Amino acid sequence: MPEKYHIKTQPVPPKGPRIGKYGMVDWREDCARCHNCVKKACVYDRYRQEADYIRNLSDVNALFFDCMGCFSCVQDCTKGLLCMSINPEYQKMGNSYWAPDIIKTTWLQAETAKIPVSGAGYRGPFAGNGFDAMWTDMSEIVRPTRDGIHGREYISTSVDIGRKLPYLSVNGSKADVKASPLVSIPMPLIIDMTSPAHTLPQLNSIIAQTAVNTDIIAIIDSRQWLGDSRQLDNIAFYIADGQEIPKDALKKTRLVEIPDGPKVMERIKEIKKIYPRIVVAIRVELTSAGVERAIKLAESKEVEVIHIVADANGNEIGASKPRFIKEVTRQIHTTLIEKGCRDEITLMAGGGIALPEHMAKEIICGADLITINLPLLISLECHLCSSCKPGMVCPAKLEKIDFNYGVGRMTNLIAAWHDQLIEMMGAMGMREVRRLRGDVGRAMFFENLEEETFGKLFGSRKN
Amino acid sequence: MASFSVPEKIKDILPENTLKTLVPQEEVARVIKPAPSRYRNEIAKFIVHRNLNCKLCGRCAEVCRYGVHVLKPGYKYFAEPKNHLCIGPACEKNNGNFCVAKCPQKALQLKENPLYKALGDYRWPGDLILATWKMAETGDVPPAEYGLEYECGNSGGGFDRLRFKFPDKLAVKLSEDQIDTSILLNKRKDGRPEIRIDVPWYGGGMSFGSVSNVTQLSKARAAKAWNTFTCTGEGGYMERMRPYDDHVITQVATGLFGVREETIQRVPIVEFKYAQGAKPGLGGHLLGDKNTPAVSKMREAVVGISLFSPFPFHSVYSIEDHQKHLDWIKHINRRALISTKVSTPTDVDMVAVGSYSAGTHIVHIDGGYGGTGAAPDIAKKNIAMPIEYAIGRVHKFLADEGVRDKVTLIASGGIRTAYDIAKAIALGADGVVIGTAELVALGCVRCSRCESGRGCPRGIATTDPELAAKMNIEWGTQRIINLYNAWRKVLVGILQRFGMKSITELRGRTDLLMHLDYTNDRGVKK
Numbered sequence A: 001m002p003e004k005y006h007i008k009t010q011p012v013p014p015k016g017p018r019i020g021k022y023g024m025v026d027w028r029e030d031c032a033r034c035h036n037c038v039k040k041a042c043v044y045d046r047y048r049q050e051a052d053y054i055r056n057l058s059d060v061n062a063l064f065f066d067c068m069g070c071f072s073c074v075q076d077c078t079k080g081l082l083c084m085s086i087n088p089e090y091q092k093m094g095n096s097y098w099a100p101d102i103i104k105t106t107w108l109q110a111e112t113a114k115i116p117v118s119g120a121g122y123r124g125p126f127a128g129n130g131f132d133a134m135w136t137d138m139s140e141i142v143r144p145t146r147d148g149i150h151g152r153e154y155i156s157t158s159v160d161i162g163r164k165l166p167y168l169s170v171n172g173s174k175a176d177v178k179a180s181p182l183v184s185i186p187m188p189l190i191i192d193m194t195s196p197a198h199t200l201p202q203l204n205s206i207i208a209q210t211a212v213n214t215d216i217i218a219i220i221d222s223r224q225w226l227g228d229s230r231q232l233d234n235i236a237f238y239i240a241d242g243q244e245i246p247k248d249a250l251k252k253t254r255l256v257e258i259p260d261g262p263k264v265m266e267r268i269k270e271i272k273k274i275y276p277r278i279v280v281a282i283r284v285e286l287t288s289a290g291v292e293r294a295i296k297l298a299e300s301k302e303v304e305v306i307h308i309v310a311d312a313n314g315n316e317i318g319a320s321k322p323r324f325i326k327e328v329t330r331q332i333h334t335t336l337i338e339k340g341c342r343d344e345i346t347l348m349a350g351g352g353i354a355l356p357e358h359m360a361k362e363i364i365c366g367a368d369l370i371t372i373n374l375p376l377l378i379s380l381e382c383h384l385c386s387s388c389k390p391g392m393v394c395p396a397k398l399e400k401i402d403f404n405y406g407v408g409r410m411t412n413l414i415a416a417w418h419d420q421l422i423e424m425m426g427a428m429g430m431r432e433v434r435r436l437r438g439d440v441g442r443a444m445f446f447e448n449l450e451e452e453t454f455g456k457l458f459g460s461r462k463n
Numbered sequence B: 001m002a003s004f005s006v007p008e009k010i011k012d013i014l015p016e017n018t019l020k021t022l023v024p025q026e027e028v029a030r031v032i033k034p035a036p037s038r039y040r041n042e043i044a045k046f047i048v049h050r051n052l053n054c055k056l057c058g059r060c061a062e063v064c065r066y067g068v069h070v071l072k073p074g075y076k077y078f079a080e081p082k083n084h085l086c087i088g089p090a091c092e093k094n095n096g097n098f099c100v101a102k103c104p105q106k107a108l109q110l111k112e113n114p115l116y117k118a119l120g121d122y123r124w125p126g127d128l129i130l131a132t133w134k135m136a137e138t139g140d141v142p143p144a145e146y147g148l149e150y151e152c153g154n155s156g157g158g159f160d161r162l163r164f165k166f167p168d169k170l171a172v173k174l175s176e177d178q179i180d181t182s183i184l185l186n187k188r189k190d191g192r193p194e195i196r197i198d199v200p201w202y203g204g205g206m207s208f209g210s211v212s213n214v215t216q217l218s219k220a221r222a223a224k225a226w227n228t229f230t231c232t233g234e235g236g237y238m239e240r241m242r243p244y245d246d247h248v249i250t251q252v253a254t255g256l257f258g259v260r261e262e263t264i265q266r267v268p269i270v271e272f273k274y275a276q277g278a279k280p281g282l283g284g285h286l287l288g289d290k291n292t293p294a295v296s297k298m299r300e301a302v303v304g305i306s307l308f309s310p311f312p313f314h315s316v317y318s319i320e321d322h323q324k325h326l327d328w329i330k331h332i333n334r335r336a337l338i339s340t341k342v343s344t345p346t347d348v349d350m351v352a353v354g355s356y357s358a359g360t361h362i363v364h365i366d367g368g369y370g371g372t373g374a375a376p377d378i379a380k381k382n383i384a385m386p387i388e389y390a391i392g393r394v395h396k397f398l399a400d401e402g403v404r405d406k407v408t409l410i411a412s413g414g415i416r417t418a419y420d421i422a423k424a425i426a427l428g429a430d431g432v433v434i435g436t437a438e439l440v441a442l443g444c445v446r447c448s449r450c451e452s453g454r455g456c457p458r459g460i461a462t463t464d465p466e467l468a469a470k471m472n473i474e475w476g477t478q479r480i481i482n483l484y485n486a487w488r489k490v491l492v493g494i495l496q497r498f499g500m501k502s503i504t505e506l507r508g509r510t511d512l513l514m515h516l517d518y519t520n521d522r523g524v525k526k
Helices: A037-040 A048-057 A072-076 A088-094 A100-112 A205-213 A229-234 A264-274 A290-301 A325-338 A356-364 A374-379 A403-430 A446-458 B007-010 B060-062 B089-091 B114-118 B127-140 B212-225 B239-247 B292-297 B319-332 B348-358 B387-400 B420-429 B436-441 B473-498
Strands: A020-028 A082-086 A134-135 A159-162 A182-185 A189-191 A217-221 A235-237 A255-259 A281-286 A307-310 A347-350 A368-371 A443-445 B047-051 B107-111 B161-164 B201-203 B250-254 B269-273 B283-284 B308-309 B337-342 B364-368 B408-412 B431-434 B513-515
Touching: A020 A088, A037 A072, A072 A082, A082 A088, A082 B114, A100 A374, A100 A403, A134 A356, A134 A403, A159 A281, A159 A347, A159 A446, A159 B513, A189 A205, A189 A403, A189 B364, A205 A229, A205 A374, A205 A403, A255 A264, A255 A443, A255 B308, A264 A281, A281 A290, A290 A307, A290 A325, A307 A325, A325 A347, A325 A356, A356 A368, A356 A403, A368 A374, A374 A403, A443 A446, A446 B387, A446 B513, B007 B250, B089 B107, B089 B319, B107 B114, B127 B436, B161 B420, B201 B212, B212 B239, B212 B436, B239 B250, B269 B319, B269 B364, B319 B337, B319 B348, B337 B348, B348 B364, B348 B387, B364 B387, B387 B408, B387 B420, B420 B431, B420 B473, B431 B436, B436 B473
Parallel strands: A189 A217, A189 A368, A217 A235, A235 A255, A255 A281, A281 A307, A307 A347, A347 A368, B201 B431, B250 B269, B269 B337, B337 B364, B364 B408, B408 B431
Antiparallel strands: A020 A082, A134 A443, A159 A182, B047 B107, B161 B513, B283 B308
């Protein structure tokens, strides 16, 4: 049996106090000093911990500590003086897409590398937009596994990046076709460049080392490469238009990315001339013309990989009625199937991938693999407060992060995502993530289920 | 040849006598009694604040009908207002008895409790939790003046957007006594007992390990009182549950923890758990902290290690394999009914029909939005379809295959209220299984900490003896009995408004439903 893909992890505690969801807002006068709340009611001993922390106060966030929201202290207080509320600091985090719950779970995974587990069932809305409007399928009795009997240890999450042969031609005992180069990575995830708004002094070196530790690939702007040649196997340079190609370094990499543009084919030829065995990905911004462009590029025999990139919330960029990346990916995927060229190219998709289930769902919608950047930034305790400007104070002190802390947190997050992908594939009875691509039969979509169930009974859905 | 007589005790456990438990069965009266909160301070929706202007004239206590203001005899000052009794701004219209308006010193203020906003979630909003507590306390629905929403949650879809279309005029006027809420669990007419339960629901599987023995026993005793069932879950069969054997379903799940022939022979219903809605396709997982010496002894495992029930049953890869499982149990307990619990994949309808053909009496479909124990967050919401979609699909397919009236269809996974039960039945289920609602009745606030460390800080889903001691069995039993009573009243009310004598008449009556997000004009002539 080949060696299993395994990411080595270890707990990396947060630098500051966690931003809890709940907080005490009112400790009214007239306390009887009975210590019921401290000694009896709180099974987590939070009051004592908080008191210790406040004595050594170093951060205002210490006031919002790690209350679990069980209400026991409130309900057991001898005089009924305690009151609890949702922590406003918690509510302030993120935005409507990158909700506080997403940030909190990302922090937890970055700290522990574990799959988040909780009790009491699902707490959220029935369905939502984007990835919240689909459910993945699972196997039951009549087809317990699609791929045969297996345990989780047999599930493969590796993918191949590059141009694949449509068919094999054999002349005698030899293959009659020349295969294009392929890059294999052990999970369907690539670290994308962070936006200029989030540029930090050490970020690229942390990201590159994370890619090495997890054996995946990080896309790094060639202008920002710090020159550590030991990391090159796990780096894909992004070479902007007009930017000089780093010839020597390029030969030690396996994948390179270039922006789409009028001279993109010439650029591919230029790179291939230097290093024919490198795989070239074209970055296509998902503007309103993005879908059309991606499809056109895919039809070209010269193109190996297309990397579609939506905005941070997964929407088309600058479109009047932007579609979500899941819909866009499905359209590109199905169009390429109709044109008979889907299997020949690799489709990477990025933007709006916030949780590990988004990875599985996006692949089901047709991407071969996904790219992320914001979740890794959040893993460093970023609050997504959008204050990343010179002169503004970063609540997570990202400009001062320690290298090992950063690498550890990002590695943990990727390991937790990998484990969760395996959980979902196990439920689906899938043994290979390659076979999950575009397999919408392994998913259920809100609009379809609504129509099949309620549409038939109640007429048309009102919007 | 010498004759051999079987000793009495051995005879009792022979397969043909398996339903006859060896332990005397304890009676639990179906009596509704107040069972107030076990906490000193109840969570309230509104707060009445008394400021220093108060001259202790006692006018507030005089006008308040609800007993919010208490000046105990011999005391100089008022006690903390009993805010949970206050009906809030609705009181302003209450015949001039609004304490805030009547206070001559203007010393009282009414405001929304910030605590209330921290309580609950989309599926179980604060109102629904408070209403369920009230029902568990009183055995009746909360008085209308409290304005607590007890019919549905706030999830924005599924049951929460379905409503009944009640007729303006009653076709028949039925009294409460004329209405039957019982359902039959064995429709196969295969010679096995035709078990009937008095209410169209029973308690879901919660293992000893995931919940305390007090919780399990409270559920079992309430099931006894209401002539329905509770389920052991996978972790084994506590000896202390034996006085309620006749109202217990024991579970055979993939880990086979605590499964013994002897336990299977005790009960009237055995449930095969293939999957569960809270973590479809992932199997079960008891974290190491909850694997205490008592739990490990029952599960025959090592203390402190995490216990996994794998997915799927590695002995079942077809309906034929499934049938072998059923035959095995049917042979061991020749009087038992078999329930097959599955999750809700795309082809749940085919699973249901296959399960029927394998010989099951009850097809139990468990949607993804329920669950009481620990589950990976990724499994919640993301895997398998919500129960609202699955019920109609299974009901129709069973009907199309001509077997609908030969099998009992039970739905679970997000059934929170009596209205959810009625809607599930109208969509096509015969009855439902409940879980979280029972725990809420026992004081659960849905903090989701069931799985970690010592377990539930409220003493419900824990195996820690100190935490479990926060609740006693009598109180727990009464809370669940009361909740059941309130729910039954609601169901009876719904049936009365439709002029139906039996809950079975409601099954599959989608024509009585409407959806708030749809035009509701299907079949309407324009």
